[in-house]
Amino acid sequence: MTARLRMTGIRKSYGSTAALRGVDLELQSGEVHAIVGENGAGKSTLMKVLSGAEQPDSGAIELDGAAYDPTGPQAARERGVAMIYQELAICPDLSVEANVTLGQERSGYGFLAADANRTRVVAALAQLGHPEIQPDAPVASLSSAGRQVVEIARALLSDVKVLVLDEPTSALTQEDAKRLFVLVKSLKGRGVTVVYISHFLEEIDAVADRFTVLRDGLAVGSGKVGEVTRERIVELMVGRTVNEQYPRTPHAIGPPVLELRDVCGEQSPNGVSLSLRRGQILGIAGIVGSGRTELLRAVYGLDPVRSGTVKVGVYTSDRATPADRIAQGVGMVSEDRKSEGLAIELPIAENIALSRLDEGATFGFLSRSRLRSAVSDVLTRFGVKFRDADQAVGELSGGNQQKVAIARLFHQRADVLLLDEPTKGVDVGSKADIYRQIGGAAASGKAVLVVSSYLPELFGVCDTLAVMCRGKLSAVRPVSEWTPEQVIAVATGSA
Numbered sequence: 436m437t438a439r440l441r442m443t444g445i446r447k448s449y450g451s452t453a454a455l456r457g458v459d460l461e462l463q464s465g466e467v468h469a470i471v472g473e474n475g476a477g478k479s480t481l482m483k484v485l486s487g488a489e490q491p492d493s494g495a496i497e498l499d500g501a502a503y504d505p506t507g508p509q510a511a512r513e514r515g516v517a518m519i520y521q522e523l524a525i526c527p528d529l530s531v532e533a534n535v536t537l538g539q540e541r542s543g544y545g546f547l548a549a550d551a552n553r554t555r556v557v558a559a560l561a562q563l564g565h566p567e568i569q570p571d572a573p574v575a576s577l578s579s580a581g582r583q584v585v586e587i588a589r590a591l592l593s594d595v596k597v598l599v600l601d602e603p604t605s606a607l608t609q610e611d612a613k614r615l616f617v618l619v620k621s622l623k624g625r626g627v628t629v630v631y632i633s634h635f636l637e638e639i640d641a642v643a644d645r646f647t648v649l650r651d652g653l654a655v656g657s658g659k660v661g662e663v664t665r666e667r668i669v670e671l672m673v674g675r676t677v678n679e680q681y682p683r684t685p686h687a688i689g690p691p692v693l694e695l696r697d698v699c700g701e702q703s704p705n706g707v708s709l710s711l712r713r714g715q716i717l718g719i720a721g722i723v724g725s726g727r728t729e730l731l732r733a734v735y736g737l738d739p740v741r742s743g744t745v746k747v748g749v750y751t752s753d754r755a756t757p758a759d760r761i762a763q764g765v766g767m768v769s770e771d772r773k774s775e776g777l778a779i780e781l782p783i784a785e786n787i788a789l790s791r792l793d794e795g796a797t798f799g800f801l802s803r804s805r806l807r808s809a810v811s812d813v814l815t816r817f818g819v820k821f822r823d824a825d826q827a828v829g830e831l832s833g834g835n836q837q838k839v840a841i842a843r844l845f846h847q848r849a850d851v852l853l854l855d856e857p858t859k860g861v862d863v864g865s866k867a868d869i870y871r872q873i874g875g876a877a878a879s880g881k882a883v884l885v886v887s888s889y890l891p892e893l894f895g896v897c898d899t900l901a902v903m904c905r906g907k908l909s910a911v912r913p914v915s916e917w918t919p920e921q922v923i924a925v926a927t928g929s930a
Contacts, residue, residue, distance in 0.1 A: 717882075
């Protein structure tokens with residue numbers, strides 16, 4: 436049987452860094468094929484080559500038995516290959532219809548064929564099982580899941596044969612993720628080949644037929660999902676046995692260092708009180724939109740506190756700036772690293788040192804050599820894969836960017852760590868490394884507040900747990916006193 440797509444000997448280097456070192460990949464028609472691997476393994480580069488965003492240095496690609504060598508993403512779409520990135524490529528101020536037809540508009544005599552375009556968009560949305568999304572609605576008014584549907588609808592208009600989904604559930608609720616799985620299976624049933632990139636092995640079990648593992652720019656293993664254990668897949672990914680998925684470092688709970696009393700924001704949080712102690716890892720669960728992120732932003736001074744008080748050590752205030760909080764020993768990792776968690780265009784060294792620049796300065800002037808020296812230990816500690824510390828952080832893989840964002844807090848020597856989705860887009864092996872660092876921080880007397888949508892993470896890492904629902908926080912209880920079912924019941928307001 437002729438493969439839908441065959442990639443042979445694909446190589447791609449950036450300067451002296453080899454991202455792909457001769458990768459072979461074969462995809463069949465109407466299958467869901469998972470691509471897994473650590474951050475920096477070459478997954479994104481391989482998919483960029485497939486989607487026309489990057490040109491390979493060598494190698495060959497065939498699509499339906501014919502040579503395939505796209506000069507760009509538009510040329511790839513014209514051949515039926517489309518990629519939907521983790522960071523969605525949409526125009527939020529335009530309508531759904533304008534986004535779906537962008538670059539594929541039908542026209543006549545120099546004018547857009549409005550009726551024909553509208554018909555195509557309505558048909559695509561209905562085909563995806565989302566007729567409720569109105570073509571004239573602004574994309575900015577849609578949920579993350581709705582925006583993703585818009586991107587997939589755009590791919591359908593190009594008669595897609597191969598659809599690449601890069602970390603498609605990273606910004607979705609559990610319910611939206613389930614709907615996505617149904618949608619993927621529907622596309623598979625229509626003969627579309629879906630390439631599914633994810634760090635969540637349980638997702639791969641739920642949706643994929645076959646898998647390929649990349650490591651260090653090479654395809655190191657493949658097989659049918661279900662015939663190979665998760666443990667073996669993880670070993671292939673990291674090149675070693677991962678004995679503990681959630682390593683725990685012994686740590687003692689000390690006195691309170693962060694205390695909230697009836698804290699209210701503009702809309703959320705709504706009357707939240709809690710006490711976070713030195714050496715404690717406190718997790719906050721809840722669905723997207725429950726107010727978890729808003730709580731951390733209010734504590735850190737990014738959003739105003741309408742009423743109530745925030746006490747950090749000896750400092751009590753209801754108004755503070757992030758600069759105040761940094762001076763008080765508070766550090767925060769944002770869930771949105773692209774927009775506010777990192778300065779994407781700046782070098783790695785500057786990103787890590789931003790909240791503590793004095794170590795890289797001499798007589799008030801920044802020294803690049805001092806900056807590089809100051810951050811070298813923490814870069815090594817977090818295992819960041821990079822060319823050099825002067826490299827723009829935006830050139831790193833998503834997972835390595837996340838490591839840089841977390842490393843900044845450790846370089847800052849913050850006493851209170853506010854971590855919003857700390858392992859978002861991070862591979863299995865690196866997650867274990869981050870959990871180890873979190874445990875080590877608690878063991879050294881730091882207080883850690885973790886917001887996560889991934890319940891196994893909260894149960895595996897945290898000492899205590901609370902759940903947010905509609906801006907209100909439940910009682911904080913030891914993790915051992917919760918079950919996943921209880922967490923979901925509280926998070927959805929059914930308990």
